[in-house]
Amino acid sequence: xxxxxxxxxxxxxxxxxxxxxxxxxxxxxxxxxxxxxxxxxxxxxxxxxxxxxxxxxxxxxxxxxxxxxxxxxxxxxxxxxxxxxxxxxxxxxxxxxxxxxxxxxxxxxxxxxxxxxxxxxxxxxxxxxxxxxxxxxxxxxxxxxxxxxxxxxxxxxxxxxxxxxxxxxx
Amino acid sequence: xxxxxxxxxxxxxxxxxxxxxxxxxxxxxxxxxxxxxxxxxxxxxxxxxxxxxxxxxxxxxxxxxxxxxxxxxxxxxxxxxxxxxxxxxxxxxxxxxxxxxxxxxxxxxxxxxxxxxxxxxxxxxxxxxxxxxxxxxxxxxxxxxxxxxxxxxxxxxxxxxxxxxxxxxxxxxxxxxxxxxxxxxxxxxxxxxxxxxxxxxxxxxxxxxxxxxxxxxxxxxxxxxxxxxxxxxxxxxxxxxxxxxxxxxxxxxxxxxxxxxxxxxxxxxxxxxxxxxxxxxxxxxxxxxxxxxxxxxxxxxxxxxxxxxxxxxxxxxxxxxxxxxxxxxxxxxxxxxxxxxxxxxxxxxxxxxxxxxxxxxxxxxxxxxxxxxxxxxxxxxxxxxxxxxxx
Numbered sequence: 355x356x357x358x359x360x361x362x363x364x365x366x367x368x369x370x371x372x373x374x375x376x377x378x379x380x381x382x383x384x385x386x387x388x389x390x391x392x393x394x395x396x397x398x399x400x401x402x403x404x405x406x407x408x409x410x411x412x413x414x415x416x417x418x419x420x421x422x423x424x425x426x427x428x429x430x431x432x433x434x435x436x437x438x439x440x441x442x443x444x445x446x447x448x449x450x451x452x453x454x455x456x457x458x459x460x461x462x463x464x465x466x467x468x469x470x471x472x473x474x475x476x477x478x479x480x481x482x483x484x485x486x487x488x489x490x491x492x493x494x495x496x497x498x499x500x501x502x503x504x505x506x507x508x509x510x511x512x513x514x515x516x517x518x519x520x521x522x523x524x
Numbered sequence: 525x526x527x528x529x530x531x532x533x534x535x536x537x538x539x540x541x542x543x544x545x546x547x548x549x550x551x552x553x554x555x556x557x558x559x560x561x562x563x564x565x566x567x568x569x570x571x572x573x574x575x576x577x578x579x580x581x582x583x584x585x586x587x588x589x590x591x592x593x594x595x596x597x598x599x600x601x602x603x604x605x606x607x608x609x610x611x612x613x614x615x616x617x618x619x620x621x622x623x624x625x626x627x628x629x630x631x632x633x634x635x636x637x638x639x640x641x642x643x644x645x646x647x648x649x650x651x652x653x654x655x656x657x658x659x660x661x662x663x664x665x666x667x668x669x670x671x672x673x674x675x676x677x678x679x680x681x682x683x684x685x686x687x688x689x690x691x692x693x694x695x696x697x698x699x700x701x702x703x704x705x706x707x708x709x710x711x712x713x714x715x716x717x718x719x720x721x722x723x724x725x726x727x728x729x730x731x732x733x734x735x736x737x738x739x740x741x742x743x744x745x746x747x748x749x750x751x752x753x754x755x756x757x758x759x760x761x762x763x764x765x766x767x768x769x770x771x772x773x774x775x776x777x778x779x780x781x782x783x784x785x786x787x788x789x790x791x792x793x794x795x796x797x798x799x800x801x802x803x804x805x806x807x808x809x810x811x812x813x814x815x816x817x818x819x820x821x822x823x824x825x826x827x828x829x830x831x832x833x834x835x836x837x838x839x840x841x842x843x844x845x846x847x848x849x850x851x852x853x854x855x856x857x858x859x860x861x862x863x864x865x866x867x868x869x870x871x872x873x874x875x876x877x878x879x880x881x882x883x884x885x886x887x888x889x890x891x892x893x894x895x896x897x898x899x900x901x902x903x904x905x906x907x908x909x910x911x912x913x914x915x
Contacts, residue, residue, distance in 0.1 A: 366672060371604070378619075380618075380622075380675060384622065384668075384672065386649075389733055391553075403652065403653050403654045403657075403658075404654050404657065407654055407657045407658050407661040408592070408657070410661040410664070410665070411657070411660060411661040411664055412666065414665060414668065415661065415664025415665070415667060415668075415697075416664070416694075418668060419667055419668065419671065419690060419694065421692070422675070426687075480902075482653050483653060483654045483714050484712070484713075485655070
């Protein structure tokens with residue numbers, strides 16, 4: 355565990371914790387963005403340039419903006435939500451602990467990934483964008499096309515829903 | 525001699541680094557490059573404000589700044605001192621922390637893009653494998669800064685400005701990225717250095733700039749239109765339309781923070797222009813093979829200044845668009861054209877090299893352009909406008 359990993363992990367965890375803890379919804383989204391950026395930096399530290407930059411482009415550039423837009427459209431004025439009650443805290447903590455336990459168990463029991471880990475982190479294979487593109491266009495071209503079709507259907511569906519509402523208003 | 529002159533900044537950096545112990549050399553090397561980039565482009569910003577005010581003044585039949593220094597050349601200095609000494613006013617209702625962070629984030633995000641822009645031969649901060657992707661990723665950070673500025677001010681004008689700015693930036697990011705994809709398709713690399721290297725070769729005296737191909741020319745025009753919208757400049761300056769919402773998202777800022785917004789906006793504009801130069805205009809490459817003795821960075825800055833002048837010219841010429849015109853241009857015209865241009869680039873790639881692919885690709889771009897423009901013009905019916913929220 356290097357110093358840079360510790361710093362980035364601390365930033366990510368702090369951002370995510372602030373996203374859950376803050377009262378103002380817009381502040382929460384901004385804190386969440388810090389967490390997303392931290393995750394992107396962690397990807398970059400692992401040598402995954404494409405995934406890291408895509409994380410910034412999609413999560414910081416699009417998802418965060420979408421979230422603030424959603425908050426602005428639904429809230430007429432910024433209101434402070436009351437603090438959640440104690441049982442909710444307990445239930446939330448229990449769920450979080452359970453998810454963490456499952457993930458930790460899955461990673462730990464996957465002996466393959468532990469053995470495949472090279473002794474030096476520098477020796478980890480870093481996939482170039484070209485390799486990712488080749489894989490997407492040759493081996494995984496069918497899943498890519500199916501995902502593209504699905505996203506197009508979702509896009510058209512969203513437009514249809516928005517158009518219908520507009521006609522009702524007229 | 526020409527070689528030395530071309531590489532003089534690289535050599536100077538290595539000479540300076542020679543005095544330092546080897547352990548801190550990589551860090552100091554990066555630091556030197558970053559400081560140089562910030563200083564050079566901040567100076568360019570100062571020159572551009574003067575150039576813009578002079579140029580606009582000339583177009584509007586007035587003199588422009590002419591009081592400070594010869595020809596008003598020291599005007600940026602006077603402006604800088606003025607904005608530094610002005611009182612910094614924060615609205616009482618503002619969200620202080622976010623209000624403070626927004627200009628800082630905007631300037632930081634606008635400078636990040638320069639890390640991958642090749643300014644001269646061997647003059648690039650980092651040659652990233654996914655350089656173009658990095659550039660667009662950090663560009664999207666600016667949207668967040670704009671939102672933070674507009675929202676934290678708690679003013680309806682700034683909020684309106686921020687909403688307009690984000691809607692515009694998101695809409696024009698799509699054609700911006702799609703217009704640059706043709707170059708990536710042709711070079712087969714996302715690295716900015718590799719893209720410039722591909723263009724820095726000559727047939728006879730003519731360079732291999734991508735702008736001199738049918739798909740490159742269309743891509744360049746589309747890229748520049750989208751870049752104008754992305755940097756919120758006239759005729760796409762709705763987010764800060766002075767006659768409508770005064771200054772948009774940074775209306776509640778004063779003093780040095782206001783100057784920071786100005787700086788961030790211009791630095792972002794230079795960065796997108798520099799990206800256009802890298803992708804389509806051959807980066808630091810000379811326009812003719814017999815001019816390669818001129819240092820490469822001079823060519824880069826000459827091209828950058830030419831594009832800035834074109835920006836000023838457009839600003840002095842065109843009126844501001846309306847919101848629906850802005851969105852229609854992005855989604856009904858720019859998006860289909862970029863996709864058709866992508867097709868043209870693909871056909872170019874798979875046709876045998878020769879004269880035949882020139883007319884074919886030119887037709888693929890030009891015919892849909894004419895049909896689309898004519899179709900959109902005919903579809904427009906003049907009728908009573910209904911406004912959704914004001915009835």
